[in-house]
Amino acid sequence: MITTGAKFYFGLGFLLLVAAVLYGWTSGGVDWGLFPGHLxxxxxxxxxxxxxxxxxxxxxxxxxxxxxxxxxxxTTIGSFMVAFRDADDKPLAEVAGLPVAPPLQPVSSSNVWATIGAFAVAVIAVGVATSGWFIIAGAVLLTIAALEWAMYAWADRATGDAAVNASLRNKIMNPIEVPLFGAIVALFIALSISRLFLTVPKLSATWLFLGIAALIFVTAIALAAAPKVPKAAVRGLLALAAIAVLAIGIAGAVTGPREFHNEDEEFTVEGTGGPEDLYVYGQVPTTTAAVQEQSGHSEKKGE
Amino acid sequence: MTVTESKPEEVVPDLGAAPAQPALPPEPPSGIAGVLGTADHKTVGRLYVGFSLLFLAAFLVTSALVNAEAMDAASLSILDGNSFFQVQTLSQIGVVFLGLMPAFLGLALFVVPLQVGSPTIAFPRAAAASFWGWLLGAGLLIAAYIGNGGPIGGNSDMVKLFFVAFAMVILSLGLASVCVVTTVATARARGMSLMRVPLFSWSMLVAGSMWLLNTAALLANLLIVYIDTTHGQVLYGAPANRWIQLTWIFAQPAVLTFALPLLGILGDATTVATRIRPARYGVSLGAIGAAGALTFGAYAQTAFNPALITEGLFVLQSLAVILPLLALLGGVADSVRRGRLRPTSAFLVAVAGMLLLLGAAVAGGLYALEPLNLGFTVWGAGVGNAATAAAVAGIAAGVFHWGSKIWGHRVAEPIGKLVFLAVLAGGALYAAGQLIAGANGQLPVLPDGTVDSVAANAELGAMLSTVGCALLAVVTVLVILAALPAALRRGPKADADPWGGQTLEWATSSPPPHGNFLGPIAEVTSPSPLLDVREGAAKEIV
Structure with missing residues (x-):
């Protein structure tokens, strides 16, 4: 039996096939004169x-x-429609071996990976037009989003209970996600805060480090002392902290590191003078013997 | 590896008469995180409708600006030679791909699952991804234009970004179309064969299929142009050749596909307005299917075969598409004659849209007749303008018909009467201006904003088109204003069934709960299940 859906798609396919033949035939400049020579x-x-x-x-x-x-x-879609008999409930129930076809289940869980996937495609799009690094970043993000999405898609249909589904998914994915997420967060903090320390003067960096550590410590004590603090407040605090760390990192990166090459850190040894006797920061020998060996003064003096 | 302590219980369908449907599923999270991670077709539908209406209003204004430039054919007065073509192409893309298509898809994503009695859309997360992909793609597309991109922009990186972003928009809309088409094809309630599916859902099955077929070819065009643009710019990617290869999607017959959902909206609004059971339902389904099939336009690429508009196939197709539209209009007239007409805003606006679409089809038929010498004149643009106006009317009708269901509060019905007058007048002027100029032999404006020659009444035609386009922008703003209070949860709450509707979306609350229906849906036995209940031919449907 040709179903209603198949009728539409087969009809469309037939129409397009006839149109193709008609168009292929007539669009070649064929002469329609009904004389034997043109036949x-x-x-x-x-x-x-x-x-x-x-x-x-x-x-x-x-x-x-x-x-x-x-x-x-x-025609292909029409064939599917016939094969699945328009996905009418009775054939579906027959295939499932049930009196009635099982109903669809709405998805209740929130899952931002579809949105992140779309964002990853946008990053790739920007990369195609500008820099290959964006393509790599977008492709990595898209791969992660696709994996997470697939996991959610499986878990959403695992059982009829949304809570069980969420638990199943978390049991599989949390051992992967938590360390990975932790590593990313640690990397993010280290990168951002290090930009700040490299930007401010040496002494200020020390004080800043102490200040930030103290702030984290005090906040942690405050949260521990008030266990009934609303989750939203903690989330808000963390969000603010994340924004602050990001802003610090961007500001530090834009400002650039402080100047490390200065007079205090240069080191000269007694010698004949000139550039060969100048030792800069990072290349400073730490022992007298090493100084003499590097400068060649021991041999010179001995001679 | 053991991942669970105990095997979770499977849901076993009830073997009784009604299909098993578990208790109402838990509500998804709300707030920004809820929106970003939503898989609820209603939220995605609302987002699509909201953003696309804003885009539509904005790009109709820029279209009016482009039309206004032709009022003085001698020179450009508002835009300069460099920006004219950019604004013109952005307006065309914006109206269709950021306005009309996503607005219809938004309506469909919300309404179609309800109409077919499904608790969800097919591939709900793909539907969400399609929205975010579309929105981000739209942002990149506009950014590319701002950065001197577009098809002939001066910044090569931004030109590349334009092609990629345009492809992203098309792919996202294609994904949404797949979700809608699959829902109609596979997620219908018990007893609802495709012969009983509501007309809007059927029209979206047809329109979605045609959009997928047409835009697949457009994507291929974009790919070819992009590759040649980035590797030599020899032929397809040469600046002068880029845009012309993409214009077929805005010309007949392909442009008519963008108004196809209007046919379904008109059908559903007619049953509500006339309060009678639709007659000859199969004919209506067939006519919508035929109208869709006859708007396949991916082959009609005049950039590669300019003589195409004189080919037998093009002529036959252009004339044949009028017939199903006439059949549908005849069906509406028959319903009005048999029923007790209650002229709702949705019905009036949809009828106006139908007249505009019929006008577009007739004008398209005339365009294809070689003796009239209309080929390659702006008459073709007039056909596109009429189809665009019809689609705008379709969206407006859809918002007035389902607005209360979508937002749960009543949409300002009196504004609908104003919209009816504005869309009819605006659409007619928008099309007539170009048709008048085209009938006098006016050729399209060149990329630099100049014209080879100015035909008689061409400037008058441009003025009419400008006024008409501005009126359509006003229509869009009016629709936004009518829906805004409801969208902001202001005003009186809407009833579950404010119209005495006949299809399943009216069997649930406004807005519907998560999962759409409060219980299992009884077997559907006709295209008007709620009317069956009212007439006692069936028990309660939910």
Whole structure:
């Protein structure tokens, strides 16, 4: 039996197939004059349109190809509609071996990975136009989003109980997500805070480090002392902290590191003078013997 | 590896008469995190409708600006030569791909699962991803234009970004279309065969399928142009050739596909307005299907075959598409004659849209007749304008018909009467201006904003089109104003069934709960299940 859905898609496919033949036949400049001399052309071009150009000629290849492609796509979908009998409930129930087809379940869980996936595609799009690094970053993000999405998709349908589904998903994914997320957060904090320490003067960096450590310590004590503090407040605090760390990192990166190459950190040894006797920070020998060896003064003095 | 301590219990369907449906599922999280992570088709639908209406209003204003430039054919007065073409192309893309298509898809994402009695959309997370992909793609597309991109922009990186962002928008809308089409095809309630599916859902099945077929070819065009743009700019990617390869989607017959959902909205609004059972339902389904099939336009790429508009297929198709539209209009007239007409805003606006769409089809038929010498004149743009106006009317009708269901508060019905007048006048002027100029032989404006020659009445036509386009922008703003209080949860709450509707979406509260229906849906036995209940032919439906 040809179902209603299949009728539409088969009808569309047939229409496009006829259109393809008509278009392939007529768009080649065929002469429609009904004289014996032209019958050969008519036949030649009709044969081409009917045989996908295997025998004879086809007019506009692009239009002919698009119409044939459309016909093939429609016919394929129509075949699926027939095979699944329009997904009517009775055939579905028969296939499932149940008196009635099982109903669909709405998804209750919140899952931002679809949104992150879309964002990753946007990052790739920017990368295609600008820099390859964006493409790599977007592809990594898209891969993670696809994996998480797939996991959610499985878990959402694992059982009929949303709570059990969430628990199942968490049991599998949390051992992966928590360390990974922790590592990313640690990396993020280390990168951002290190920008700040590299930017401010040496002494200030020490005091800042002490201040930040004290602030974290005091906040942790306060939270521990008030266990009934609302979750929203803790979340808000963490969000503010994350924004602050990000802002610090960006500000530090934009400002750039302080100047490390200065007079105090240069070191000279007694010698003949000139650039070869100048030792800069990072290349300073730590022992007298090493100084003499590096400078060659021991041999010079001995000579 | 053991991942659970005990095997979770499977849900075993009740073997009784009604299909098993568990107790109402838990509500998804609310707030920003809830919106960002939503898989609820209603939230996604609302987001699509809201953003697309804003985009539509904005790009109709820029379209009016472009039309206004042609009022003085001698020179550009508002835009300069460099920006004219950019604004023109952005307006065309914006109206169709950031306005019309997503607005219809938003309505469909909300309404179609309700109409077919499904507790959810097919692939709910894909539907959410499609929205965010579309929104981000739209942002990148606009950013590309601002950064001197677009099809012939001066910044090569931004030109590349334009093509990629445009492709992203198309892919996202394609994904949403897949969700809608699959829902109609596979998620219907018990007893609801496709012969009993509501007309809007059916029209979305048809429109979604045609959009997928047409935009697949457009994506191929974009890919070819992008590759040649980035590797040599020899032929397809040469600046002068880029845009012309994409214009077929805005020309007949493809442009008519963007108004296809209007046919379903008109059908549903007619049953509500006339308060009678639809007659010859199969004919209506067939006519919508035929109208859709006859708008396949991916082959009609005049950039590669300019003589195409004189080919037999193009002529036949252009004339044949008028017939199903006439059949549908005849069905509406028959319903009005048989029923007790209650002229709701949705019905009036949908009828106005139908007249505009019929006008577009007739004008398209004339365009294809070689003796009239309309080929390649702005008559073709007039056809597109009429189809655009019809689609705008369809969206407006959809918002007035289902607005209370979507937002749970009543949409200002009196504004609908104003919208009816504005959309009819605006649409007619928007199309007529170009048709008048085209009938006088006016050719389209060149990329630099100049014209080869100015035909008689061309400037008058441009003025009419400008006024018409501005009126359509006003229509969109009016629709936003009518829906805004409801969207902000202001005003009187809406009843579950304010119209005495006949299809399943009216069997649940406004807005519907998570899971859509409060219980299992009884077997559907006709295209009007709620009317069956009212007439005593069936028991309670939910």
């Amino acid at each position: 050969g052309d008519l036949y030649f071009e009709m044969l081409g349109a009917l045989t996908l150009g295997y025998k004879g000629a086809v007019g506009d290849h692009l239009g002919y190809g698009v119409l044939l492609g459309g016909a093939a796509a429609s």
